[in-house]
Amino acid sequence: MKNKIIIITLGVALTLSSCKDVLDTEPRQSISAQGALSSITGVKGLLTNVYDNIQASGLYGRDVIIQSEVLSDNCRITTVNSNRFILEYNNTLRTGHFDDFAAIYPIINKCNLVIDNVDKTTDGTPTQVASVKGQALFLRAWMYFTLANEYAYNPKHIQGGFDLGVPLMLEGVSGLSQVTYPKRAKIGEVYTQIKNDLDVAISILDNTGGKILAGKAAAQALRSRVSLYNEEWQSAIDNATLAINSNLATFVTTPTVAGYASIFNQKISPESLFELNYEVTESLGTTSIQNIYQRLGNSATSSSGYGDVVPQNNLLAAYEANDVRKAATLLAVNKGGEPVFWVQKYAGSSGTFSVDNIRIIRISEMYLNRAEAYARLGGQDGLAQADVNKIRNRAGLPSTLATGAALLDVILKERRIELAYEGDRWFDLIRRGADIVKDNGTLTFATDIRILAPIPQAQLDINNPNLVKNPGY
Numbered sequence: 130m131k132n133k134i135i136i137i138t139l140g141v142a143l144t145l146s147s148c149k150d151v152l153d154t155e156p157r158q159s160i161s162a163q164g165a166l167s168s169i170t171g172v173k174g175l176l177t178n179v180y181d182n183i184q185a186s187g188l189y190g191r192d193v194i195i196q197s198e199v200l201s202d203n204c205r206i207t208t209v210n211s212n213r214f215i216l217e218y219n220n221t222l223r224t225g226h227f228d229d230f231a232a233i234y235p236i237i238n239k240c241n242l243v244i245d246n247v248d249k250t251t252d253g254t255p256t257q258v259a260s261v262k263g264q265a266l267f268l269r270a271w272m273y274f275t276l277a278n279e280y281a282y283n284p285k286h287i288q289g290g291f292d293l294g295v296p297l298m299l300e301g302v303s304g305l306s307q308v309t310y311p312k313r314a315k316i317g318e319v320y321t322q323i324k325n326d327l328d329v330a331i332s333i334l335d336n337t338g339g340k341i342l343a344g345k346a347a348a349q350a351l352r353s354r355v356s357l358y359n360e361e362w363q364s365a366i367d368n369a370t371l372a373i374n375s376n377l378a379t380f381v382t383t384p385t386v387a388g389y390a391s392i393f394n395q396k397i398s399p400e401s402l403f404e405l406n407y408e409v410t411e412s413l414g415t416t417s418i419q420n421i422y423q424r425l426g427n428s429a430t431s432s433s434g435y436g437d438v439v440p441q442n443n444l445l446a447a448y449e450a451n452d453v454r455k456a457a458t459l460l461a462v463n464k465g466g467e468p469v470f471w472v473q474k475y476a477g478s479s480g481t482f483s484v485d486n487i488r489i490i491r492i493s494e495m496y497l498n499r500a501e502a503y504a505r506l507g508g509q510d511g512l513a514q515a516d517v518n519k520i521r522n523r524a525g526l527p528s529t530l531a532t533g534a535a536l537l538d539v540i541l542k543e544r545r546i547e548l549a550y551e552g553d554r555w556f557d558l559i560r561r562g563a564d565i566v567k568d569n570g571t572l573t574f575a576t577d578i579r580i581l582a583p584i585p586q587a588q589l590d591i592n593n594p595n596l597v598k599n600p601g602y
Contacts, residue, residue: 166246169253169261176243176261179268182236184405186416188229189487193275194552195421195438196227201554202567203444203545209465210437213421220565220572223602226582227279233272234298240269242301260342263334267343267351270326273297273319274355278556279582280599281316285360286562288575291600294319312595320359327352336377340401341486346375347403350490353498358560362502369495369502378402378492384525389457392491393474400491407484417483422472422550429462436462439469440549441568447546453525454546472550488551496520497544504537517543578602 165171184190198204199218206218216225243265247258273295281294294316302309314322327348334345353368372378379399381392392400407413414420415434424434440459448455459470475485500516503509510532517540518528524547529539541561545554558565559580565572572579578601589596 166242167250169247169250169257172243172247172250172253173257173261175239176265176268179236179239179243179265180405181411182232182239183268183272184407184411184487185232186413186418187232189405189489189552190413191416191418191421193227193229194418194487194550197552197555198550199438200226200565201558202441202565203549203554204438205441205568207437207439207464207469208467211435213435213437219569220567220579222579223583226579228582228585230276230280230295230582230585230588233276234296237269237272237298238302240265240272241299242303244269245301259333260335260338263330263345263348264338264343266326266330267334267348270323270330270348270355271351273323273326274351277316277319277323278358278559280584281319281581283358283560283562284316284320286560286574287316288580289600292316293597296596297322310591310595313597320355323355324352324359327355336375340377340397340404341406343403344377346372346377347490349375350402350495353495354490357498357502358556360505362506365502366499366506369499372402372490372495373492373499375402380492380496380519380523382519382523384453384523386453386457389453389524390473393458393488394476397486398488398491400493401486401488402490402492402495404489405487407486409484412483414483417475417485418487419475419477419483419485422475423460424471427460427462427471427473427476429464436464436469436471439471443566443568444545444549445470447542449526451525452546458550474550491548491551493520493547494544494553497540497547500540501537501544504540510536513540520547 165175182188186192195204195214196217199206199214200220204218206213206215219225244262247253247261247265250258253261276295282288282291284292292315293313295313296311297314297319298311299322330343330348331345331352334343334348336344336346338344349368350372353365353372356362356364356368378401381388381399383389383391392398397406398404420434421438422436424431424436429436458473460473462469462471477485496516496519500513503513503516513536514529514531517536520543522528529536531539544557548554548557555565559574562574564574574580578599581599583602584596584598589598
């Protein structure tokens with residue numbers, strides 16, 4: 130069957146099987162196109178379905194975060210393991226990489242359908258319409274940013290002249306007659322679209338949805354991250370400042386183990402600008418991120434959970450003496466005769482195993498974004514020091530007085546440690562064009578084809594001549 134492109138475009142966009150009580154007007158398993166897209170309730174239901182899809186273990190419920198850690202120099206797999214993420218840790222050609230291309234495009238299509246139709250609803254207030262549209266734009270931008278980071282070079286670090294990004298689909302597809310065969314846009318064009326979506330989202334969103342719905346502060350924070358990746362330093366500073374000043378998130382200042390642990394041992398983190406919320410009924414069970422990082426009750430003899438993904442030696446060596454983050458987020462255990470550290474950033478704060486919220490953007494990242502951008506602009510070392518020292522001092526470490534290149538090194542090291550185990554590391558290295566120096570080998574950025582994930586073969590088999598492979602595959 131040659132219409133597998135539907136995996137990319139249609140993705141059963143109107144099957145709203147998990148809408149968290151948003152849809153009450155029709156049976157959840159059989160929402161008609163008319164019912165789903167003609168009323169504000171239906172469009173909100175489709176938007177809720179987008180959040181549900183992103184929460185899946187194959188995306189931000191587990192895999193994107195874990196893969197970023199084990200593909201990079203942060204984490205490894207324990208000797209005794211459940212055979213999960215071994216290929217990624219070994220950076221196995223073709224099979225050991227991100228593999229969410231076909232999962233993300235149906236989500237993007239649903240965002241498109243929301244964006245296309247929310248203005249046409251007649252029963253939604255202007256505030257409701259703006260909120261729904263802004264969230265959909267944020268989520269679409271986030272998904273394209275994810276794809277760009279996985280399947281394309283950063284615009285500022287193109288290798289071998291290969292500047293292709295990913296296909297841009299900006300209109301919803303709800304039937305076979307609308308199916309197209311899109312080509313891969315230039316990576317610069319993808320970034321332009323991401324920035325445009327976020328700029329519009331910022332202009333129409335507020336923060337009334339709190340931290341578990343995408344709001345203005347979340348869009349400003351993601352815009353700061355995108356600007357940092359695109360080396361637009363002033364934009365990274367400006368948007369980080371807006372997110373910080375939104376007062377949606379509180380920077381925890383207590384320089385103790387308990388103080389730092391409080392960022393992660395509460396259902397909703399005080400530091401979050403945006404996080405994915407999980408209710409008890411949405412437990413991912415054995416496929417949750419918590420099960421990969423530890424076992425139930427942090428017990429080495431527990432039969433629930435795996436505790437397979439632990440810090441690499443070079444990450445452990447990066448912690449300075451007296452850094453409270455190590456004791457607050459790592460638990461020393463003996464697993465199968467091997468001394469390892471289990472990650473405690475997903476420690477069952479809800480009281481129920483496997484339903485921890487996933488912190489997507491924290492205020493600490495905003496200080497680090499701003500610090501790096503100040504340092505790279507030059508002449509603003511004092512401002513960069515002030516931001517990175519907030520992170521260091523909270524970790525129980527002395528302020529740095531470094532300047533110039535040495536200061537930038539301090540900032541990048543603090544970014545690694547502060548955001549460790551949260552899915553940042555691979556993307557942070559790749560956006561800078563850095564080599565990946567692991568305990569089990571090195572990937573040289575300029576020459577190793579494994580820097581980019583392969584476009585899935587199933588997508589290349591649909592007779593779409595426009596879907597070009599990544600170099601070396």
